[in-house]
Amino acid sequence: MAVTNMAKLTLGPIAYHWSAERRRDFYACIADEAPVDEVYLGEVICSKRAPFQEAELPTIIERLERAGKQVVLSSLAEVMLKRERKATEDLAAIDSHEIEINNAAGLYACGKRPHRIGPFMNAYNEATIKWMAHQGATHVVLPTELPAPAIAVATRAARDLGLGVEVQVFGRASLAVSARCYHARAHGRTKDNCQFVCEDDTDGMPLITRDDRPILRVNGIQTQSESYIDLMPEVKRLAGDGVTHLRLMPQAVDMVAVAQVYRRALERRLDLSEAEAVLREICGGAPFSNGFFHGEAGYRRIANANPV
């Protein structure tokens, strides 16, 4: 019983503009060594970046599947331009893999064919989840800012409808997206003339207050949290609520090690304080947060707020 109830570990799509080479190496390591069950692939943030990845994608998919990972293909969060509309339509037509939709344009293209609901779709509540399930959704990633009581209610509703439920437990939170590219802006350029300057910041570009507190990270059109969400202390509660999938977002740290420590904690081969200490070492001093989960300011770290 304990085994069948165990939540799956997933690796979310890379949010940053990592080079093709870096991606290939990264997923080779994930395939060989990371104890994750499912891997989401595809450019979610910026349609200009997509061509750099497309050539490598079949190789990466093949590599991951050979290692027994399930691959899910994720769609763009922002859809406005012709190329974005086309990319979304093409993705929705894929039937070789499960797809994750991140924009209503993708829902339109999917019709009632099975699909997953991504974190940008604002599935905040049981009514919306029910609606989405009736339109063919098989799985829902809950919004990162949803607090624990709402996660519990949403999860129960989704499970009753037969849906998988996923919550991000590790990595920077997506706090906003925009039509404007803030990476280009920081370098005095526009989005059309960005020269892919975002490639230099593999874990996002820090924004620091004038009194020297880092608070945000810029990733192209996306704004992320400075802190890494870490719900390690809460995973037991999430599993107890019926959450089926726990998402790790790729950061520029040893993600194999991150997956391993989460896996060992899930299997109770590592106690919480040990696991946290290991995770801190892996992440080299990045601040951790779980405020959203506890209904507090997102950047906060609530210590042992609700040990189960």
Add this chain to the structure above:
Amino acid sequence: MSLAELICPAGTPAALRTAVDAGADAVYCGFQDATNARNFPGLNFTPDELAASVAYAHEKGTKVLLALNTYPPAGKVDLWRQAADTGARFGVDAFIVADMGVADYIARTHPGIRLHLSVQAAASSPEAIRYYCENFGVKRVVLPRILTIPEIRQIREEIPCEIETFIFGNHGLMVEGRCSLTNYLTGQSTNMDGVCSPASDVEYVRHDDGSMSSQIAGFTIDCFGSDEKAGYPTICKGRYTAPHRPEGYYAFEEPISLNLSRLLPELIEAGVHAFKIEGRQRSKSYVRNVVRAFRAAVDDIRAGREANIADLVALTEGQKQTQGAFETKKWR
């Protein structure tokens, strides 16, 4: 030519009457709770106030649009349903919605009342808009402030519903309905609580050298010299440093207002049905001046006369203004 309705902010019953008297074709408003995206202290309507306000507006031929444009967190959906039921009972002319669960409820329960898709739904492509039209019978979409006029014209040709665009007021930078910046710093959510950079978390700190910093929840959003006027600290209009910008810069946008008055004729020509003036948090006199000026301009354009655009431009005099993405995609 489109009807070019003027959609005006009503943060209070008094502002509603002011907007109606100044010539609004429709006013938009919300209840005093999380069901709308301007859930600020001292703003919005009790049910009794809404009932009286709808009666006042209808008597003068003005429509009332009820904003239910936030996202209910699981377990709290009933508050949004009750708000819709109350609005329906008082005879509001349309609901402005973002959440699919809320849209579905209203479409099934109050099928006779128009649904408008809030900018909070962030529908920025013909496909996304058609999704809401075909599934919930949405009659009008409020477009995000990120499109150029040629893009708006193109969308108009590909969708079965009316278009409303913002024309004046606050210039949001982030995709609406996808922003958790406020929640990250304050613990209050824009999507779930209707709160953005809340005044309760704002502090102005004066330093020994006469400079001032404006803060939210203890985070410095901007600093001002002793000769500068300290602006309100909105997170997306703050000044930060970055590795390439050690001097500090407006990472997202300067504190600036949207003013599309110069583009009004072109927007009408592009087929925009309705123009939204932002500012439910603004004073009665602001509402009166802005609504009057835009009323006159729209009437002039509709009558084939040259509109006195200068009056509209002057409304933001002294404050920086922009035409944002509407004028050029270089804004992006």
